[in-house]
Amino acid sequence: MSDEPVELFYQDLVLDHNQQASSGSTMYCEKQFSSFAGSSAYDTKAFDPSYMSFTECLQGNMDYDSLATSFGLSPSSSEVFSSIEGNQKPAEAGDLGGVGGGSDAPGTHNSSISSSSSEAGAEEDSGKSKSDSQVKGDQEGSGGSSKKGNGSKKKREKKEKEPRFAFMTRSEVDHLEDGYRWRKYGQKAVKNSPYPRSYYRCTTQKCGVKKRVERSFQDPTTVITTYEGQHNHPVPTSLRGNTAGMFTPPLLTASTPLSATVGSNFPQELFFHMPQHHNLINTNTQTNTISSSRLSIDSSQNLNTTSLHQQYQLLPHYDYGLLQDMVPSMFLKQEP
DNA sequence: CGGTTTTGACCAGCGC
């Protein structure tokens, strides 16, 4: 796995709630893409309808390489894409350091993207190649024969590397709702971190998507979520407790470009809609900043910010940061 | 009662 591409993004989506209350007014969400140093350089841009939702991405509507491409990274391969490569091991040391979500992150981040990915890498790569070989087509595959004892494991074929990507979210809730249903199948203590890592698998049959969730030990308010694989099914229409459990659907039916794709799959649809990030990428690695953009959402559309607060403990002013986790490139629709 | 979570054990890859 170490060779597997993993890109981690850290983003702050700031909702200026000063604007939110009054209906008809406009709510502004400032998305701030930044690597862990937390520095920021605003690059205000309007949302472009040509983005792709996180969900879509998860469903496989977007090919992984495109992510790399959209990030301005070498499109070719996952290897390249995974700047982790070089950082593979570094992650181990203080490595996770990056995780700090920019808060206390020291000046260890040398580059925007790579630093972030290294971070993801830290988390990820830790997994080493394990899952690759271990991921039985799904435990079902190995069936009950199971692990112990019998050598059924030998038969495990090396599974194709699943595209993975990670992102950080500022939230008190470890397992963020993303529209899909997950079943937790494991939890492990993570080296160098007081916080355990939880493993989830999509409960939909034949969907082998997995995700790992762990809290950054450097910045406990930050949750690192790593998705592996792509959903081969639509987002469950009715989730227990309802979509996202926190945002009732027509939550954000903005009249802005965002609305173009903001469907009923809330939160992720909101959180994960990203603008063309070709424009967002700031290759200036010295600033550790990728960039940011602002999108406006017509609050008259009923954005329940209260729930936002409740669910994510949004910060009182403009640090409604939790919405922060998005993977910019993922939502980008590749232009033909 | 069915689905989910918890948790200890097991397995495999990697570094020393």
Added chain:
DNA sequence: GCGCTGGTCAAAACCG
């Protein structure tokens, strides 16, 4: 070869 660590399994506990 050994120990460490991450990832997964599956029985038991838990929950609605």
